[in-house]
Amino acid sequence: MNELTGPFGEISQAELAKSNFATLITTEGDIKINLFNQTAPNTVANFVVLAKKDFYDGVLFHRVISDFMIQTGDPLSKDDDPTNDGTGGPGYIFDDEISEDSPKLIKGIVAMANSGMESDGKGTNGSQFFVVTKDAVPWLDGKHTPFGSVVAGLDVVEKIGQTKTIDPKGGNDRPINDIIIKDIIISES
Template sequence: MSNYDNKDAINQIDAIKNGLAPKVKQTGKSAPVSDEQKQTTPPAQTNKQLEELSANFSQAIIKTNFGEIKVKFYTKDALVTVNNFMNLAKKGFYNDTKFHRVIKDFMIQGGDPNSKDNDWSNDGQGGPGYQFQDEINNHKIIKGSLAMANAGPNTNGSQFFIVTAEATPHLDGKHTNFGYIVSGLDIIEKIENVKTNENDHPTDDVIIQKIELLK
């Protein structure tokens, strides 16, 4: 069950349209974090356009240079988050971004537009130019979960992570779990085994080439 009813969800879709919240600062390495440096208003989307995405699509394929990862969404329990992810994917926002943070036996994190270039020093600091509220639900964040990275409550943007640990109880209730992996766990295992530097950044690029929405 989501903490928001449908009316609340529509209000949050409005929030995605209009942009929210001041910038936030990164708060350590233990959890998947995002650190958005500036706020701008995203391109306007009507509630109808956003709702049509989750009505027409329920899954996505994350295409990477390591292979394809197929995810299914918890649309009823995270309506705003799912619509946000779908909207960004449809616009090509995630194309050529990277999984910029990889911690073996924990998670892989991506979705930052800053990761498109070769300067990894600012990876983890970017986003879509707005933030929106959490949709905490009853789905535990376990191996194969797709969840939003954040820098504290209600600071969601574009960054997300996929869990490789069997369980992460310290993340439950703190990150919006909005989907799960239905195929491609072997690809995720390949990604989590790449070499990384002292900042958990892969030494070889792990590129999200495209995210394709599916029925």
């Protein structure tokens, strides 16, 4: 099989094999992620294809919960309606890639956010993802596909995680000041 296909389109196995890292260029600094293209190939393929289409350029970190996680990847966060942040995606969903061998959700792990379209959230991956900022979140293990680990810029992740927030829906998890992904660079090393 030379191509990996899914609702995201297709990517060659060779290109996926070279997609080892993603660098998120944000307004707060750069975050480099080691992508788990061996253990979560469909999830990484989805992320890489979207990144190369500039899908993530301009999206906000729309959900920040101190000592827990920072979440991004919603294209609706680019519009002028903050009340719809967290509800958007690429127009499709795909299955989880979770097994007994999946990494635990600890600080620095990057995982897919569930869309909530199904009651249990399983198989509702799209474009939104989060980075864990807490030492461990065992109650989420086995519920979200881990597809990367921060290898540089954990200080940036922690800085974002301590951002002052105020949520227009009545909660308190949207940053007061916009934190934006300006670009994502996919690389072999």
